[in-house]
Amino acid sequence: MIDAGEATRRTFDLLAELERREKGDERRAAEWHEKANTGEAEPRWYCDACNHTPPQWTPHCPACRSFDTLEWRAPGAAAEILPPPALPADGTLAAASVGKIA
Structure with missing residues (x-):
């Protein structure tokens, strides 16, 4: 059964x-x-950058053009529930904070 x-x-x-x-x-x-x-x-392709669901795998996401961000998974996975971190409006990446070593 x-x-x-x-x-x-x-x-x-x-x-x-x-x-x-x-x-x-x-x-x-x-x-x-x-x-x-x-x-x-049913599992399908998801872009980790923008959550677009293209019909087939491609090296670049057709929606956001991110490279190598498509992942094969079932809907409802934890990565789909939480939105991807937002990028600054100018497209740059935020610098990591660096602490002093005492």
Whole structure:
């Protein structure tokens, strides 16, 4: 038996379609569709810089043009919940603070 924590939403939708086409069982297909609501979302590409979700991997994010920032992950990961740190308006990086050594 497949549980919600073991499959993606698409898996459950495909099982519902299979149930409908092979056996003509609409009740069982509806049960699979209900499980799809609790399944994991499909992983996809995310830009770590701007959270854009391009349809395929590219070296540069199509939205912000950042290099090597696309990551393959499922929606809801911690990196998606927290927004990326904001850059200064002029595009420069803030200098790190340096403390004195006593």
